Amino acid sequence: MKGIYLVTDEAACQGKSLDIVVASAARAGAAWVQLREKKAGTRLFLQKALDLKAILKPAGIPLIINDRVDIALASKADGVHLGQSDMPYAHARRLLGHKALIGLSVETWEDVEAAQDLDVDYLGVSPVFSTPTKTDTKAPWGLDGLAGIRGYSRHPLVAIGGIHASNAEAVITAGAHGLAVVSAICSAADPFEATRHLVRIFERTNEEKPS
Amino acid sequence: MKGIYLVTDEAACQGKSLDIVVASAARAGAAWVQLREKKAGTRLFLQKALDLKAILKPAGIPLIINDRVDIALASKADGVHLGQSDMPYAHARRLLGHKALIGLSVETWEDVEAAQDLDVDYLGVSPVFSTPTKTDTKAPWGLDGLAGIRGYSRHPLVAIGGIHASNAEAVITAGAHGLAVVSAICSAADPFEATRHLVRIFERTNEEKPS
Numbered sequence: 001m002k003g004i005y006l007v008t009d010e011a012a013c014q015g016k017s018l019d020i021v022v023a024s025a026a027r028a029g030a031a032w033v034q035l036r037e038k039k040a041g042t043r044l045f046l047q048k049a050l051d052l053k054a055i056l057k058p059a060g061i062p063l064i065i066n067d068r069v070d071i072a073l074a075s076k077a078d079g080v081h082l083g084q085s086d087m088p089y090a091h092a093r094r095l096l097g098h099k100a101l102i103g104l105s106v107e108t109w110e111d112v113e114a115a116q117d118l119d120v121d122y123l124g125v126s127p128v129f130s131t132p133t134k135t136d137t138k139a140p141w142g143l144d145g146l147a148g149i150r151g152y153s154r155h156p157l158v159a160i161g162g163i164h165a166s167n168a169e170a171v172i173t174a175g176a177h178g179l180a181v182v183s184a185i186c187s188a189a190d191p192f193e194a195t196r197h198l199v200r201i202f203e204r205t206n207e208e209k210p211s
Numbered sequence: 212m213k214g215i216y217l218v219t220d221e222a223a224c225q226g227k228s229l230d231i232v233v234a235s236a237a238r239a240g241a242a243w244v245q246l247r248e249k250k251a252g253t254r255l256f257l258q259k260a261l262d263l264k265a266i267l268k269p270a271g272i273p274l275i276i277n278d279r280v281d282i283a284l285a286s287k288a289d290g291v292h293l294g295q296s297d298m299p300y301a302h303a304r305r306l307l308g309h310k311a312l313i314g315l316s317v318e319t320w321e322d323v324e325a326a327q328d329l330d331v332d333y334l335g336v337s338p339v340f341s342t343p344t345k346t347d348t349k350a351p352w353g354l355d356g357l358a359g360i361r362g363y364s365r366h367p368l369v370a371i372g373g374i375h376a377s378n379a380e381a382v383i384t385a386g387a388h389g390l391a392v393v394s395a396i397c398s399a400a401d402p403f404e405a406t407r408h409l410v411r412i413f414e415r416t417n418e419e420k421p422s
Contacts, residue, residue: 041296042278067253070281074302085252091285 001103001122001156002206003031004198005180007066008052010037012186021191022052026059028195030185031178032101034081036066049075062101069095079103081124084111089118103158107138112149124180125149127161128171131182143174150175165197172205212314212333212367213417214242215409216391218277219263221248223397232402233263237270239406241396242389243312245292247277260286273312280306290314292335295322300329314369318349323360335391336360338372339382342393354385361386376408383416 006025010018022033035052037045049063049071056063062078065071067086072079079101080092092102105124106112115123130140141149146159159171160180168179179202188194217236221229233244246263248256260274260282267274273289276282278297283290290312291303303313316335317323326334338351352360357370370382371391379390390413399405 042298043296046298046302068281069285070279070298070306073306074280074298085254087253087257087281087285091257095281095284 001032001158001178003178004029004195004202005032005034005158005160005178006030006185006195007034007036007160007180007182009182009186012183014187016186016191018048019051019055021186023055024190024192025185025195026056026061028192029199030061030195032062032064034064034066034180035071035077036081036182038066042068042071045071046074049077053077064101064103072096072100079121081105089120093119105160106149112153116152116154120155122156122158122178123149123153125157125159125176128159128176129162129167131162143170146171146174146176165194165201168198168201169205172202212243212369212389213413214389215240215406215413216243216245216369216371216389217241217396217406218245218247218371218391218393220393220397223394225398227397227402229259230262230266232397234266235401235403236396236406237267237272239403240410241272241406243273243275245275245277245391246282246288247292247393249277253279253281256282257285260288264288275312275314283307283311290332292316300331304330316371317360323364327363327365331366333367333369333389334360334364336368336370336387339370339387340373340378342373354381357382357385357387376405376412379409379412380416383413 008018013021033056035049053063053075064079064081065077066081069080069087069092081103083105089104101121103122103124104115104120105126106115107126125141125146127140128146156177158178158180159176163171163179163181164184185191185194219229224232244267246260264274264286275290275292276288277292280291280298280303292314294316312332314333314335315326315331316337317326318337336352336357339357341351361368367388369389369391370387374382374390374392375395396402396405
């Protein structure tokens with residue numbers, strides 16, 4: 001799980017269609033897309049998932065569904081992202097099978113420890129910085145918190161929360177394998193350019209990083 | 212699908228625990244229970260489904276989950292009830308398999324016609340009367356509307372919306388195979404007695420009905 005991970009927020013797209021934003025991010029090198037939809041009913045959520053899957057499948061970019069295993073199954077998405085109040089990991093893995101990508105948000109150190117024995121595909125380190133996009137999260141991890149998780153956890157880390165072009169390098173240097181962004185792409189005037197900029201920062205920082 | 216069908220609404224339980232209400236209704240002869248939960252996160256919804264399944268399984272009473280195929284799969288519930296803005300029937304059937312019980316709400320005549328070719332297990336005729344429990348429904352069918360559906364549809368009909376002991380006989384006589392109730396059981400001072408009363412009305416009316 002390395003690269004730029006777009007998490008959708010239709011409200012943050014400021015009038016741009018979600019399909020256009022996702023297609024632009026895909027062309028510009030986003031590595032995964034997570035469909036996050038907290039308000040739509042099941043039918044509309046599924047329709048959005050099917051639309052995004054049709055855009056992303058030809059590009060070979062995995063589609064991850066936030067929370068909803070039923071939407072992931074019905075849309076043949078590649079996996080789910082689970083928060084701590086979503087379906088417990090073991091249930092989701094049983095329903096989705098061993099090939100599915102399953103990510104798990106960690107908001108406390110207890111979450112990080114509890115995840116160590118699970119065969120999740122990545123941890124969502126949430127939030128790294130405070131953010132207006134999600135208001136129901138715990139205290140931010142900060143760069144030091146992220147580095148602490150990197151030193152302990154055996155899982156790839158996708159950092160989320162307040163990540164923009166201006167702090168992306170610091171977040172990668174602190175230990176993130178992937179950078180999840182919402183408004184940095186969804187709210188950008190040009191989502192293609194915004195994604196390409198983040199992808200270049202990601203590639204440059206990883207080339208420079210001592211491995 | 213004949214008999215009394217309890218649809219849960221924890222807010223309508225007025226302080227009684229959902230487990231107690233459901234266990235009481237089960238002992239008193241309810242034929243099915245639908246867990247409807249519109250506010251809880253996935254983890255809590257699943258826990259409630261697992262709790263109700265543990266109560267109902269020994270009694271051989273099917274547990275139906277409102278809307279959420281993922282909760283039904285994870286809790287090994289017996290099926291789902293789908294509204295017109297929930298997952299389309301064909302997706303739900305594919306995910307749940309041919310043994311699952313799948314009900315579909317019909318709120319317009321177009322819904323009734325569209326359901327005719329589907330192998331749903333019942334139609335939820337919704338709402339028969341106006342009701343404060345659900346505020347997002349279309350105009351009530353009334354007894355004449357219910358009778359009209361009975362004359363056309365090949366599916367068993369479960370009537371829902373404003374059904375209480377005082378109108379249950381009229382609803383059965385108009386054509387309902389099953390009576391779905393929310394507040395008539397959940398809000399009753401004694402859910403056991405309230406269920407038993409409805410079950411007796413149901414049995415007496417069906418004995419009297421010309422077949």
